[in-house]
Amino acid sequence: EVQLVESGGGLVQPGGSLTLSCAASGFTFSTAYMTWVRQAPGKGLEWVSGISSGGAVTNYANSVRGRFTISRDNAKNTLYLQMNNLKAEDTAVYYCKMAEKRGQGTQVTVSS
Numbered sequence: 001e002v003q004l005v006e007s008g009g010g011l012v013q014p015g016g017s018l019t020l021s022c023a024a025s026g027f028t029f030s031t032a033y034m035t036w037v038r039q040a041p042g043k044g045l046e047w048v049s050g051i052s053s054g055g056a057v058t059n060y061a062n063s064v065r066g067r068f069t070i071s072r073d074n075a076k077n078t079l080y081l082q083m084n085n086l087k088a089e090d091t092a093v094y095y096c097k098m099a100e101k102r103g104q105g106t107q108v109t110v111s112s
Helices: none
Strands: 003-007 008-010 017-027 034-039 047-049 059-060 070-073 078-083 092-098 107-108
Touching: 003 092, 008 047, 017 034, 017 092, 017 107, 034 070, 034 078, 047 070, 047 078, 047 092, 078 092
Parallel strands: 008 107
Antiparallel strands: 003 017, 017 078, 034 047, 034 092, 047 059, 070 078, 092 107
16 A cells, blocks of 8 residues: 655744655655645645656756755655745645655744
């Protein structure tokens, strides 16, 4: 059974940083394209970033490019999202996603 467990969210001030993690199990993580998506209050899911199975190719939404960095550790079956210079509009529940599967999410709140 595919399991994705996100962690690392929290409350941070504008301009601050957070690193999200996603522990994956139940599938061959090292061969899977992985993504991060988010859902802000009252809005639909927004794609944030994606990374190829080996980590060599990364993609970002325009809204986060230059501030967020996606990475993975295939030896640990873990996906990461380093988020810097956070803004109020980054407030959302963040999910890691493999194909159509996603975890329970982790809340990120950016507020002073």
